[in-house]
Amino acid sequence: MSVESSMQKLDQLPPEMLEFTLLKTTGALAPRLGRLSLSGRKSILTPGFIGNTSRGVIPHVSQDNFRKGVDVNGVYVALEDCKCLVEKHPQTTPPIFSHDVPESLRDFIALPQDTLLVLGARRNPPIYSPVPNTNTEIGVLTSVGFKSISSEYYAAAARKLQPDIVVGLADIPFGQESVGIKRKDKMSDRTENWLRDIIAKRDSIEEGEKSWGIFAPLLPIDRDLQSWYLEHLVDEMVDKINGVAIYDAYLLDDLPDQLHHLPRLSFHAPASPHELLRQISLGMDIFTVPFLADATDAGIVLDFKFPALAKDDDSSTRRSLGLDMWSDSHACSVTPLSEGCGCYACTKHHRAYLQHLLAAKEMLGWVLIQMHNHATLSAFFTGVRASIEAGTFDADVAAFEAYYEPTLPEKTGQGPRVRGYQFRSEEHAKKEKKNPKAFRKYGEDEIVKLKAAHGQQPNSRPEMRDVIDDEALLGLVGMDDSEAHADPDVQIENLRIEDDAKA
Numbered sequence: 001m002s003v004e005s006s007m008q009k010l011d012q013l014p015p016e017m018l019e020f021t022l023l024k025t026t027g028a029l030a031p032r033l034g035r036l037s038l039s040g041r042k043s044i045l046t047p048g049f050i051g052n053t054s055r056g057v058i059p060h061v062s063q064d065n066f067r068k069g070v071d072v073n074g075v076y077v078a079l080e081d082c083k084c085l086v087e088k089h090p091q092t093t094p095p096i097f098s099h100d101v102p103e104s105l106r107d108f109i110a111l112p113q114d115t116l117l118v119l120g121a122r123r124n125p126p127i128y129s130p131v132p133n134t135n136t137e138i139g140v141l142t143s144v145g146f147k148s149i150s151s152e153y154y155a156a157a158a159r160k161l162q163p164d165i166v167v168g169l170a171d172i173p174f175g176q177e178s179v180g181i182k183r184k185d186k187m188s189d190r191t192e193n194w195l196r197d198i199i200a201k202r203d204s205i206e207e208g209e210k211s212w213g214i215f216a217p218l219l220p221i222d223r224d225l226q227s228w229y230l231e232h233l234v235d236e237m238v239d240k241i242n243g244v245a246i247y248d249a250y251l252l253d254d255l256p257d258q259l260h261h262l263p264r265l266s267f268h269a270p271a272s273p274h275e276l277l278r279q280i281s282l283g284m285d286i287f288t289v290p291f292l293a294d295a296t297d298a299g300i301v302l303d304f305k306f307p308a309l310a311k312d313d314d315s316s317t318r319r320s321l322g323l324d325m326w327s328d329s330h331a332c333s334v335t336p337l338s339e340g341c342g343c344y345a346c347t348k349h350h351r352a353y354l355q356h357l358l359a360a361k362e363m364l365g366w367v368l369i370q371m372h373n374h375a376t377l378s379a380f381f382t383g384v385r386a387s388i389e390a391g392t393f394d395a396d397v398a399a400f401e402a403y404y405e406p407t408l409p410e411k412t413g414q415g416p417r418v419r420g421y422q423f424r425s426e427e428h429a430k431k432e433k434k435n436p437k438a439f440r441k442y443g444e445d446e447i448v449k450l451k452a453a454h455g456q457q458p459n460s461r462p463e464m465r466d467v468i469d470d471e472a473l474l475g476l477v478g479m480d481d482s483e484a485h486a487d488p489d490v491q492i493e494n495l496r497i498e499d500d501a502k503a
């Protein structure tokens with residue numbers, strides 16, 4: 001179908017109808033071009049990516065900066081990640097469910113009207129949940145710990161929150177290294193039942209109520225183990241679903257032909273641009289890209305282009321995919337973060353300023369890097385689409401692999417404070433602190449010296465000291481080597497003598 005005629009077809013669509021148009025495809029397991037459209041929202045050209053949010057926003061980027069400086073037409077929001085959403089469940093009604101406006105989730109997170117909103121149950125990547133899934137519930141990690149949400153609750157939440165797309169619940173035992181055959185049978189049975197639940201919920205909405213598209217999960221297990229589910233998808237549900245959510249890109253081969261016209265959303269987190277390219281070469285359409293925010297947190301400015309520039313020499317050294325902005329080598333550099341980048345950070349600031357911001361732990365540093373990194377990935381996907389269009393994708397991928405190192409640079413600097421959901425379950429078991437201690441408590445001797453410096457006398461009733469001192473000490477903790485207590489020994493000597501005399 002030509003672009004022209006598909007545009008005409010779009011005009012005839014009823015409002016609120018999600019439409020995926022394949023603009024170019026050369027068969028199964030090949031890169032393809034498409035466009036995901038919904039009336040009132042900006043279209044997403046595929047292959048492309050949507051923002052991976054935390055608490056409803058792209059980390060470090062407030063919604064006004066998102067509007068002004070981030071070229072991303074859609075976002076992914078995980079239900080488990082929405083503060084105030086499942087946190088008090090089921091004891092009280094979470095605030096958002098009392099937020100009685102149309103498209104309450106969009107309104108609640110102040111997402112621009114023209115940005116496509118995709119809702120799923122779990123973050124990408126999810127933290128392994130010790131709460132096992134059951135026939136009716138899945139374990140999630142909310143801001144108040146691990147909990148279960150039922151399929152019924154999820155469907156009701158979808159109806160209330162009115163996103164544009166809902167990803168069906170998938171029964172995947174994340175983190176379990178080997179999954180038995182029986183468990184895998186259960187995975188497909190449950191996933192099918194839960195998908196039917198969400199379809200039934202959508203079919204039951206009243207006229208005039210906002211509808212939503214449904215993406216059916218494709219499980220990360222062999223085709224024969226989910227063959228019933230896939231058959232039912234094709235025979236009974238194909239007209240009810242609007243896309244597929246894929247958890248293992250290397251199983252794309254197992255996708256039945258009858259589902260090939262649907263957009264494919266990847267939940268197979270790529271670790272590098274190379275892995276993105278591999279998934280694109282298999283025909284993946286839409287991505288959330290967790291390595292973007294990981295790089296930003298690590299102070300790494302992504303620095304790659306697709307197609308790669310022609311190599312200027314024959315050397316075998318490959319270029320790095322990013323710059324570590326913590327490095328002192330940038331301290332005097334007045335060049336943009338990345339040459340030729342048109343993003344806000346690169347057009348207004350230079351590397352030295354960014355290095356300073358990170359060193360000073362200024363939040364703005366991460367804001368600027370995040371905006372740049374998103375711009376880099378947008379440009380990457382634009383390049384990918386042009387390459388597929390031109391029919392040079394395979395050659396361009398080979399050149400990219402030869403030009404750039406295979407992995408992102410190692411994290412060296414200290415990132416912003418991590419939150420509980422940002423480290424993996426196995427890390428929870430480790431004893432050491434995830435965030436180094438910014439302050440420490442003083443020993444007894446130091447406390448005496450400090451108190452003296454501040455004019456406090458040692459307590460005449462030592463047994464009461466622990467009771468009284470704690471509060472007073474809060475302000476003193478960590479005041480190492482400050483000039484305020486220069487030469488306190490003299491004062492302490494004096495105080496002690498005075499005190500002794502009284503006693």
Ligand SMILES: [Zn+2]
Pocket residue numbers: 337338341342343344345346347371372373375
């Ligand atoms: Zn930039």
